[in-house]
Amino acid sequence: MEWYLENVYEIKAQAPYTFYVPSKEVIGRLKRGDIVKLIFSAPEGKDGFAGERMWVEITERTGDDFKGVLANEPFIVESLEVGDEITFAVEHVCDTEYEDPDAEDLDAYFDTKILVSNDVLEREEFNFMLRDHADEPEDSGWTVMSGFEDDEALNNPEEYQYISIGKVLNIDASILAFIQDEPLCAYERNEEGAFIKIEDYDWDAYLNE
Numbered sequence: 308m309e310w311y312l313e314n315v316y317e318i319k320a321q322a323p324y325t326f327y328v329p330s331k332e333v334i335g336r337l338k339r340g341d342i343v344k345l346i347f348s349a350p351e352g353k354d355g356f357a358g359e360r361m362w363v364e365i366t367e368r369t370g371d372d373f374k375g376v377l378a379n380e381p382f383i384v385e386s387l388e389v390g391d392e393i394t395f396a397v398e399h400v401c402d403t404e405y406e407d408p409d410a411e412d413l414d415a416y417f418d419t420k421i422l423v424s425n426d427v428l429e430r431e432e433f434n435f436m437l438r439d440h441a442d443e444p445e446d447s448g449w450t451v452m453s454g455f456e457d458d459e460a461l462n463n464p465e466e467y468q469y470i471s472i473g474k475v476l477n478i479d480a481s482i483l484a485f486i487q488d489e490p491l492c493a494y495e496r497n498e499e500g501a502f503i504k505i506e507d508y509d510w511d512a513y514l515n516e
Contacts, residue, residue: 344362
């Protein structure tokens with residue numbers, strides 16, 4: 308089965324708040340004998356899967372280029388076996404065994420939840436946000452909507468789901484400017500595409516729904 312290694316920096320560029328890549332500091336420490344994780348993609352796939360992450364033990368390093376041997380049994384890429392030599396580079400390393408502060412920062416985006424309408428996920432667009440008091444520690448209290456939902460969708464709990472806040476940031480990271488605002492607060496996107504605070508939002512109506 309044909310396979311290739313994914314460029315993790317390209318994936319990171321598409322999902323900066325949900326996809327981890329090792330920091331430059333960690334990459335700089337890698338040496339012979341260390342184990343790193345690579346993403347092996349196989350276009351033909353198996354059982355509906357098109358790739359898998361596997362550990363490789365480094366046997367040689369020359370600058371940003373590496374050689375290593377496969378350290379675990381493949382499930383998808385059947386043409387590979389444990390011990391096979393793998394040639395790879397820095398841009399293929401998606402994980403290591405070293406502790407990394409960058410990973411801890413990313414954990415917060417995974418662990419913090421935000422309520423979004425299904426329409427936001429379908430459109431990959433949102434234009435309205437409000438923050439209520441949260442009942443659970445992992446709940447940010449934020450609700451995000453596209454602004455195109457009809458009345459039926461707005462009032463149907465099945466049209467909403469909790470996801471990691473990092474997935475919303477992948478769509479538009481400009482909300483980091485006010486994501487720590489205390490509840491109660493609401494924002495909408497203006498004609499220029501920027502979010503502005505709604506100073507006269509009708510909270511009485513919202514809280515009495």
